[in-house]
Amino acid sequence: MKLRHHIAFLLFAVLTVVLMSCTPEACFEETNAFLKATFYSNETKEKKTPDSLSVTGIRMPDKLYDRQSGVQPCLFPLDASSGTCSFVIKINNIKDTVIFQYSSYPHLVSKECGYTFYHRLDTFFVRNNSFYIYRSSDNVTTANEENIRIFY
Amino acid sequence: MRKIYVYFISLLLILDLQGLLAQDTVLFPLKVRAGIDLIGPGFYFSDRDNLNVEGFVSYDKNEKMAWVLEGGFQSYKYSQYNYDYNSRGVFARLGVDLNLLKPDKAAGTYWAGIGLRYGIGIFDSETPSLYHENYWGKTASSVPSKKMTAHFIEFAPGVRTEVFRNLSMGWTIRLKLLLSGGGGKDLKPISVPGYGSGGGMTNAGISYFITWNIPYRTKTVIIIPPVEPEEDEDIEETEESTGQQRIGF
Numbered sequence: 001m002k003l004r005h006h007i008a009f010l011l012f013a014v015l016t017v018v019l020m021s022c023t024p025e026a027c028f029e030e031t032n033a034f035l036k037a038t039f040y041s042n043e044t045k046e047k048k049t050p051d052s053l054s055v056t057g058i059r060m061p062d063k064l065y066d067r068q069s070g071v072q073p074c075l076f077p078l079d080a081s082s083g084t085c086s087f088v089i090k091i092n093n094i095k096d097t098v099i100f101q102y103s104s105y106p107h108l109v110s111k112e113c114g115y116t117f118y119h120r121l122d123t124f125f126v127r128n129n130s131f132y133i134y135r136s137s138d139n140v141t142t143a144n145e146e147n148i149r150i151f152y
Numbered sequence: 153m154r155k156i157y158v159y160f161i162s163l164l165l166i167l168d169l170q171g172l173l174a175q176d177t178v179l180f181p182l183k184v185r186a187g188i189d190l191i192g193p194g195f196y197f198s199d200r201d202n203l204n205v206e207g208f209v210s211y212d213k214n215e216k217m218a219w220v221l222e223g224g225f226q227s228y229k230y231s232q233y234n235y236d237y238n239s240r241g242v243f244a245r246l247g248v249d250l251n252l253l254k255p256d257k258a259a260g261t262y263w264a265g266i267g268l269r270y271g272i273g274i275f276d277s278e279t280p281s282l283y284h285e286n287y288w289g290k291t292a293s294s295v296p297s298k299k300m301t302a303h304f305i306e307f308a309p310g311v312r313t314e315v316f317r318n319l320s321m322g323w324t325i326r327l328k329l330l331l332s333g334g335g336g337k338d339l340k341p342i343s344v345p346g347y348g349s350g351g352g353m354t355n356a357g358i359s360y361f362i363t364w365n366i367p368y369r370t371k372t373v374i375i376i377p378p379v380e381p382e383e384d385e386d387i388e389e390t391e392e393s394t395g396q397q398r399i400g401f
Contacts, residue, residue, distance in 0.1 A: 031284075057287060057288065064287065077287040078288075079291075080284060080286075080293070105338060106282060106284075106293055107339075108342070111342050111349060111351050114235045115234070115235055115279070115293075116284055117291065117293075118338065
């Protein structure tokens with residue numbers, strides 16, 4: 001290989017690297033870690049999708065679900081800047097408040113997407129015991145993994 | 153008795169010399185090399201946030217194999233709308249270069265082969281600011297600087313040619329496999345010195361080295377000439393001499 005071949009190759013390599021550095025990067029991954037809840041019938045203990053579901057975060061103006069049907073599972077976003085989150089849940093005509101307590105930690109999704117927050121579920125309460133909640137998994141991540149079961 | 157020993161040793165030396173004379177030999181210069189990479193500094197001119205400086209020394213064990221030690225420094229900064237990231241550290245790679253060219257073709261001037269390396273990167277990884285937004289609003293946080301150690305292996309095919317006396321140039325493609333990136337599963341480093349993007353288990357890179365060669369010894373390498381089949385020659389000779397053709401059914 002002669003010197004001019006080396007120089008040509010070097011120029012080609014530099015050009016390739018420069019072009020690669022200009023390639024736009026896009027994020028295609030899930031960046032939100034939701035607490036995933038599946039609905040079950042309290043009578044049959046079988047999976048049962050509510051006819052109507054409304055969910056609102058306490059002191060939040062917007063509803064997460066507004067009398068929606070066919071929601072299974074329900075995705076609860078948790079507040080990473082606080083160790084607790086409360087939601088008013090209305091399943092069909094039964095309404096109650098659920099409080100989640102958890103710890104949060106940053107997780108790198110990818111270079112393109114940046115960071116999200118994962119959570120570790122410590123405990124939860126249902127204010128008026130209108131629903132029974134069973135814990136499936138403590139780890140609230142972007143993975144498609146059930147965290148709790150709500151029996152109504 | 154002493155004369156008999158001298159006679160036998162002399163006889164052995166003569167026999168050995170005759171054996172050598174019966175084969176082709178080449179004088180192969182074994183070298184110590186030192187080189188620097190041109191790609192990293194070249195890339196720095198287009199991206200001032202990413203500096204990678206690396207060099208290597210190698211020592212020819214024989215005409216086929218050389219021990220290689222590579223080392224370098226990387227400073228990396230990355231910023232986008234939802235986070236800033238810095239990493240800074242050093243790396244080293246230790247391994248071998250295997251020359252696939254025959255000694256008479258290589259002649260100490262050309263090298264085309266594969267390199268195998270084990271690499272280690274020791275670096276500081278920091279995310280000074282990160283933002284995440286969801287239903288509850290925007291959360292700001294940071295990940296403080298943490299010292300990390302990464303381990304990787306490389307398969308590095310390439311070529312090298314002596315373009316001037318004792319000065320070589322050549323490129324190496326680096327196919328890398330990350331064994332351990334440091335940072336655990338949640339805070340993987342975005343860039344690992346010596347490896348590159350820390351997000352994936354595999355990575356690829358390229359180096360273009362300018363190398364200074366210092367010959368330290370000349371080795372006589374025996375070349376085994378290709379043995380030509382004798383039977384074919386006999387058959388051809390027979391065919392030519394007889395002027396007949398064999399016909400197969």
